Amino acid sequence: MTTQAISVPRPEAGSGDGPRGRGFGSVLRAEWIKFRSVRGWVIGMILAALLTIFLGAFAAANANIGCQINGGPPKSGKACLPYIPHGPGGEIVTDSFYFVRQPLTGTGTITAEVTSLTGEHANLSSGPAQVGSSMVPGLAEWAKAGIIIKQSTHQGSAYAAMMVTGSHGVRMQHNFTGDTAGMPGAISAAHPRWLRLTRSGDTITGYDSANGTHWTQVDTVQLTGLPSTVQAGMFATSPGYTVTQNSFGGTSNNGGPAQATGVFDHVSLAGRAPGSTWTGTAIGGGGPAEGGPGPGGGGSVPFTRNGGSYTLTGSGDIAPVTPGPNSPLPTVTIGQSLAGAFLGLIAIVVVAAMFFSTEYRRGLIRTTLAATPRRGAVLAAKAVVIGAVALVTGLVAAVISIGVGVPKEENSGQVLLTAPLLTEVRVIVGTAAMLAVAAVFAVALGAILRRSAAAITIAVVTVVMPFLLTALNVVPAGVGDWLLRLTPAAALAIEQSIPRYSQVTAVTSPVRGYYPLSPYAGFAVLCLWAAAALALALVMLRRRDA
Amino acid sequence: MSTAVQAQPAPAMATAAGRRASLRHALHAEWTKLRTVSGPAWLLLGLAALTIAVSTAAVGATHCPQNLTCPVDTTKLSLTGIQFGQAVVAILAVLTVSNEYSSGMMRVTLAAMPRRQAVLAAKAILLAALVLVAGAVAVLGSVLAGHLILPGHGFTAARGFHPVWLSYGPTLRAASGSVLYLGLIALMSLGVAVIVRDSAVSIGVVLALLYLFPIILSFIGNEHWQHRLERWTPTVAGLTIQDTTGLRSLVITPWAGLGVLAIWATAAMLAGGLVFRFRDV
Numbered sequence: 027m028t029t030q031a032i033s034v035p036r037p038e039a040g041s042g043d044g045p046r047g048r049g050f051g052s053v054l055r056a057e058w059i060k061f062r063s064v065r066g067w068v069i070g071m072i073l074a075a076l077l078t079i080f081l082g083a084f085a086a087a088n089a090n091i092g093c094q095i096n097g098g099p100p101k102s103g104k105a106c107l108p109y110i111p112h113g114p115g116g117e118i119v120t121d122s123f124y125f126v127r128q129p130l131t132g133t134g135t136i137t138a139e140v141t142s143l144t145g146e147h148a149n150l151s152s153g154p155a156q157v158g159s160s161m162v163p164g165l166a167e168w169a170k171a172g173i174i175i176k177q178s179t180h181q182g183s184a185y186a187a188m189m190v191t192g193s194h195g196v197r198m199q200h201n202f203t204g205d206t207a208g209m210p211g212a213i214s215a216a217h218p219r220w221l222r223l224t225r226s227g228d229t230i231t232g233y234d235s236a237n238g239t240h241w242t243q244v245d246t247v248q249l250t251g252l253p254s255t256v257q258a259g260m261f262a263t264s265p266g267y268t269v270t271q272n273s274f275g276g277t278s279n280n281g282g283p284a285q286a287t288g289v290f291d292h293v294s295l296a297g298r299a300p301g302s303t304w305t306g307t308a309i310g311g312g313g314p315a316e317g318g319p320g321p322g323g324g325g326s327v328p329f330t331r332n333g334g335s336y337t338l339t340g341s342g343d344i345a346p347v348t349p350g351p352n353s354p355l356p357t358v359t360i361g362q363s364l365a366g367a368f369l370g371l372i373a374i375v376v377v378a379a380m381f382f383s384t385e386y387r388r389g390l391i392r393t394t395l396a397a398t399p400r401r402g403a404v405l406a407a408k409a410v411v412i413g414a415v416a417l418v419t420g421l422v423a424a425v426i427s428i429g430v431g432v433p434k435e436e437n438s439g440q441v442l443l444t445a446p447l448l449t450e451v452r453v454i455v456g457t458a459a460m461l462a463v464a465a466v467f468a469v470a471l472g473a474i475l476r477r478s479a480a481a482i483t484i485a486v487v488t489v490v491m492p493f494l495l496t497a498l499n500v501v502p503a504g505v506g507d508w509l510l511r512l513t514p515a516a517a518l519a520i521e522q523s524i525p526r527y528s529q530v531t532a533v534t535s536p537v538r539g540y541y542p543l544s545p546y547a548g549f550a551v552l553c554l555w556a557a558a559a560l561a562l563a564l565v566m567l568r569r570r571d572a
Numbered sequence: 573m574s575t576a577v578q579a580q581p582a583p584a585m586a587t588a589a590g591r592r593a594s595l596r597h598a599l600h601a602e603w604t605k606l607r608t609v610s611g612p613a614w615l616l617l618g619l620a621a622l623t624i625a626v627s628t629a630a631v632g633a634t635h636c637p638q639n640l641t642c643p644v645d646t647t648k649l650s651l652t653g654i655q656f657g658q659a660v661v662a663i664l665a666v667l668t669v670s671n672e673y674s675s676g677m678m679r680v681t682l683a684a685m686p687r688r689q690a691v692l693a694a695k696a697i698l699l700a701a702l703v704l705v706a707g708a709v710a711v712l713g714s715v716l717a718g719h720l721i722l723p724g725h726g727f728t729a730a731r732g733f734h735p736v737w738l739s740y741g742p743t744l745r746a747a748s749g750s751v752l753y754l755g756l757i758a759l760m761s762l763g764v765a766v767i768v769r770d771s772a773v774s775i776g777v778v779l780a781l782l783y784l785f786p787i788i789l790s791f792i793g794n795e796h797w798q799h800r801l802e803r804w805t806p807t808v809a810g811l812t813i814q815d816t817t818g819l820r821s822l823v824i825t826p827w828a829g830l831g832v833l834a835i836w837a838t839a840a841m842l843a844g845g846l847v848f849r850f851r852d853v
Contacts (some may be wrong), residue, residue: 066773085791153770365791376776383772387674478772479663479670486779487659493657494783497790505633538791 053398056257057407060381061415067377073414074461075372075423079491082316082427083434110355110441111182111310113346114201114249118443120265120344121181121202122310124328127259130175134297136258138173140190141215141263141335142289146315147267148282156316162313164284165192167531168345169264171338173221175230176257177249177362181310184249186230187261187344188221190288196221197529198232202346204511205529206245208234217289223548225297226251238292255326258295259304262288262338263312265345266354268531270481283315285341291334306334312342312449347443348524348532349539355441359539360450361521364457368493370423371464372486378412378465384473385425401567405473409466409560416465420458426456445523456520456549458528463549464489465558467514470559474566488514488555497537507542514555516541519548594687598694601685606698611671612664616706619754620713623653627714628721636726643758646727647743647816650718654750654814656712658757658807661703662778665761668699670771679853688805688849692766693748696841700755701834709755711747734816742816749813749830756830756837757782763840766848781836782807799823806836 061067093106113119130136146161172189186200188208196208196219213219220235231246264286306329313328330337330569349357385391398404432442445453464485471481492515496506510516519541526540541548606612630652636642672678685691716721718736727733738744760781765774785805800825802808811834813826824832 040685070773081788085788090790116586362791364790369780372776372780372784376772380772392633478770479666483659483663483774483779486776486783487656490779490783491656491786494786505630 035354036214038412050403053400053403053407054410056394056397056410057370057404067380069365069435070161070373071122071419072379074370074377075419075426076418077373078265078364078366078370078423079426079430081369082363083366083430085362085365085431103437106439107355107441109181111180113182114184115201115203116444116446117202118347118355118357118441119182119202120310120343120345121183121262122308122312122340122345123263123344124306124312124314124338124340125174125179125257125259125261125309125337126304126306126329126338127176127179127257128295128302128304129255130258130295130297131255132297133226134258134295135222135224136173136175136295137238137292138260138290138294139220139292140171140213140288141218141220141291141569143169143171143190143192143213143286145192145264145267145284145286147284148315151280152535154439161285164267165286166264166284167191167193168266168529169284169286170197170342171262171286171290172342174259174261175223175225177252179257179307179309184252185344186223186232186247186249188223188232188234188244189261190219191220192264192286194529195235196234196244198247199344199529200247200249200331202344203525203527204245204247205527206232206478208232208242208244210234212474220292223258225252225256225258249399260288260290260338261344262286262340262502263342264315264340265531267345283341285315285339287337287339290336293336304331306338308340308416310342312340314339315341333355333560343530346527347441348527348530349443350532350535353532356439357443358435358440359443359523360428360445360453361523361539362431363428363435364424364453364521366427367420367424367457367461369489371422371461371489373418374416374461374465375468375489376478378468379472379478379485381408381412382469383476383478383481386572387475395572402564405560405564405567406471408469408473412465412469413462416456417462421455424454424457442525449523452545453521453523458544460517460549460552463517463552464514467552467556467559470563473563474559485514489517489552493518493536497535506536510536510542510548511551514552516543517552519543574602591687591690594685594690595693598685598687598690599697600679602691602694602698606668611818612702615660615664615667619657619664619703619706620710621708622660623657623707624713624717625653626656627651627653628717631718631721634722634725636731638726642727643817644727644733645815645817646718646722646733646736646738647715647746650714650722650813651746651750651814653710653714654753654811657707657753658782659779661707661758662761662782663753663760663775664700664703665699666765666771666774666778668695669765670769670774671760673769673853674771680851689845692841692845692848696759696762699758703758704751704755707751710754711750713730715743715747717795745826746814749845750824752830753810753813753833756833757806758812758839760833760840763837763842763844766844767840804832806833809833 056402093101111119111121127210145165147164149162172187174185174187176185179185184201188198189215195210198208215453220238222233224231228249229246230249232244233241234244235241264284266418267282267284308328328339347353347355347357349359385394394404395401436442468481468485471484475481492509492513496510522539522541522545524539614620627650632647632652640683672681681691683690715736722736729735734740736771738747761778764777767779768774785801786808789798789801809824809829811827812824815822
C-alpha cells in the first residue's frame with residue numbers, strides 16, 4: 027500500500043514527463059473533459075446562446091413606424107422612409123441645405139465675407155414643439171453658413187466647405203465626417219469672418235481670415251474622383267434645435283426645427299464659367315424651416331440679393347446621421363441587436379463560476395490538485411477552457427442575433443447605421459470576447475470565493491449594474507461615465523459601432539451605443555479586472571489548503 | 573423504541589395546535605441554523621452598509637446649480653442604494669435554501685421536521701423578518717443621508733423640494749415601501765431557490781429577474797411592449813414605490829407596483845412550496 031503510494035509519483039517526478047513535464051496539454055484536456063461531461067454546464071451554454079438570440083430578436087421587434095404621406099393611404103415600415111443619402115465613405119448622412127451656386131470648371135477659388143449668422147428655432151419654452159407653432163430667435167450649436175465646393179447637387183456627393191457655426195467658430199468640413207477647427211469666437215458685423223476655398227484638381231484648401239488680407243490655412247483635403255466641373259457657392263443650414271437635460275430620473279429631450287440665416291459680402295468666384303449667374307437650390311428640402319407665423323418663420327425667403335450682399339436661409343444639416351433622439355431618421359445600430367448578450371452573460375457567468383466552485387463543494391478539488399500539483403496550471407486550464415467555450419458560444423449567438431435582428435429592424439422601418447466591415451466584425455467578435463473574458467473573471471472569482479452565489483453576483487452586478495445605472499440615468503451623467511470607465515462594464519464599449527462625431531449634437535448615452543472609452547481601451551479594462559482576479563486567485567490557491 | 577411509539581400520535585392529532593407547535597419548532601430550528609453560521613449576519617450587515625454607501629454616494633454626487641430647474645425626485649435619489657442592496661438580499665435568500673441542499677443538510681432537516689410546509693414557512697418568516705429589520709436600517713440610513721446632504725446641494729425647501737424625511741407623506745410611503753420591497757425580493761428569491769435548489773443557478777435566475785428587465789426595457793422602442801413590461805416586471809413595477817414626483821406619468825401607481833412584486837413573490841413561494849412538498853429531497 028505504502029510502496030504503491032510512494033512509487034507512483036516517483037517515475038513521473040523523475041522523468042522529464044513528470045507532472046511538470048506532462049504538460050499543460052493534459053491538464054487542459056482534463057478540464058475540458060470535466061466541462062463537457064457535466065450535462066448541466068453544456069445545457070447552460072446552449073441556453074446562454076438561445077437566450078441571447080431570443081432577447082436580441084425581441085428587442086429588435088421595435089416600434090413599427092407608421093405614416094401617411096400627403097393624405098394617401100396609411101403606410102408602415104420601410105415604405106415610410108424618405109430617400110436616404112450615403113456619403114462618399116458609405117455612411118448614412120444628412121445632406122440638406124440651401125445652396126446658392128455656380129458651376130466651376132478646373133482650378134478656381136471662392137471667397138466670401140460672412141457678416142452675420144442668425145437663426146430661429148421652434149419655441150421650446152413651453153414643452154415640445156407643436157406643428158405650426160411660432161419660431162423664436164436663437165442659433166443651434168451647429169447651425170452653419172459658409173462657402174462650399176461640391177461634386178454635384180446630389181445628396182451625399184463629395185464636398186469641402188468653410189463655414190461659420192453657431193457656437194464652434196470657423197470650421198472646415200469635408201465629406202460629412204471630416205471636421206477641422208479654424209478661428210474660434212462668435213461672428214458679428216464688427217467681427218466678420220472671411221472664408222476662402224481653393225480648388226486644384228481634387229485637392230481643396232480652406233483659409234480663414236478676420237480682415238480679408240491676412241489669411242490662415244485651416245486644412246487641405248483630397249476629394250477623390252472629383253469631376254472637372256463642380257458646384258461652388260454659398261450655403262446655409264441648421265440642424266434641429268434641441269434642449270437636452272440629463273438628470274437623475276431621466277433624460278428629457280426637447281427638439282424642434284430650426285433654420286439659419288447667413289449674410290455674405292464680397293463674394294467672388296475666380297475660375298467660373300463665363301456668363302453664369304448665382305442660382306439658388308434647396309438641396310434635400312433644405313430651404314427655410316416650416317413654421318407658423320412669427321419672426322422669420324413660415325414665409326421666409328430662402329435667398330435675397332441686395333447689391334453685393336447675399337442673404338441665405340436654410341435648414342437641415344450636412345453631417346453624418348448618428349443614433350439618438352436628435353437623429354432625423356429612426357435609427358438603430360448593430361449593437362442594439364446584441365442587447366441579448368446581457369442575458370447570455372448571466373448564463374455564462376453562472377456556468378463559469380460553478381466550473382471552479384463546484385470542485386470545492388464536491389471535494390473534487392483535492393483529487394484535481396493531487397493529480398496536478400501545479401495549482402497555477404489548473405487555474406489556467408480552467409480559464410482557457412471556459413474562455414474558449416464562452417467565446418464560441420458568444421460568437422454563434424452574436425452572429426445569429428444580428429442575422430435575425432437586423433432584417434427585422436429594417437422591415438419595421440428603421441435605418442441601420444452601417445459601419446465599415448471591420449468595425450462590424452469588431453463588434454461581433456468583441457461581444458463574444460467580452461463574454462469570454464467575463465467568464466474568466468467569474469472562474470477566478472469562483473476560485474477566490476469558493477462560493478458560486480457570491481462569485482456570480484459580483485461578476486453579474488459589476489458588469490450589468492454600471493450599464494443599468496447609466497442607461498436609466500439613475501446616477502448623474504458624469505458619475506455614469508466614470509462607472510463605465512473603471513468597472514468591468516467598460517468592456518461594453520467594444521459594441522460601439524458609430525464614432526462620436528464632434529460636429530453633431532448627439533445624445534451619447536450607452537443605450538444609443540456610445541461609451542466613454544474607446545472600444546479597445548474599454549475591453550482592456552475588463553481584461554485587467556480578469557487578470558487581477560486571476561492573480562489573486564493564484565495566490566489564494568497556493569496559500570490555502572484545498 | 574418507546575419514543576417512536578410516543579411519536580406516532582403526533583401526526584394523528586394534526587390539529588391547528590399541532591401545526592402551530594411544529595411551526596414553532598421549525599422556527600426555532602431555522603433560527604438556530606441561521607444564527608450559528610456567520611454568513612447571514614455578514615450578509616445582513618452588508619445589505620445595510622452597501623445600501624447606505626451607494627445612496628450616500630448618489631446623493632453626494634448630485635447638485636442642483638442655482639440657475640437651473642432640477643427635475644430630481646429627491647426621495648428616490650436618496651434610496652438609490654436599494655438597487656444594489658437587493659442583490660445582497662437575493663444572495664442571502666438563495667443561500668438559506670441552497671446551502672442546505674449542497675451540504676446535504678436538507679435531508680437531516682426534513683428527517684427531523686417531516687412537515688415540509690412548516691420548514692418552508694419558518695424559513696420564509698425568519699428570512700423576511702431579518703431582511704425587514706436590516707432593510708429598515710438601510711432605508712433609514714439612506715433617508716438620513718438624503719436629509720442631511722441634499723439641502724446643502726441646492727435641493728432646498730425654498731426651491732420647492734420637499735425635505736427628505738419621514739414626516740413628509742410620500743417619503744414615508746417610499747421609505748416603508750422600500751423596506752417591504754426588500755422583503756418581497758427576499759421571498760421571491762427564496763421561492764426560486766427552493767425550485768432550483770442549486771445556488772449558482774438560483775442566483776443566476778434571480779439576478780436575471782432583478783436586472784434584466786430594465787435592460788430589455790431600455791432597448792425596446794415598441795411602446796406597447798414597453799408599457800406592458802414596465803407594469804409587470806418585478807423590479808421596475810416594484811420600485812415605483814420610491815417615486816414621489818411625476819406620479820401621473822407612472823405606468824402603475826406605487827402601491828399597485830409593489831403589489832405586482834408581491835404577486836411575483838407569492839407565485840414563486842407557491843410554486844416553491846408545491847415543489848418542496850412533492851419532490852424527493
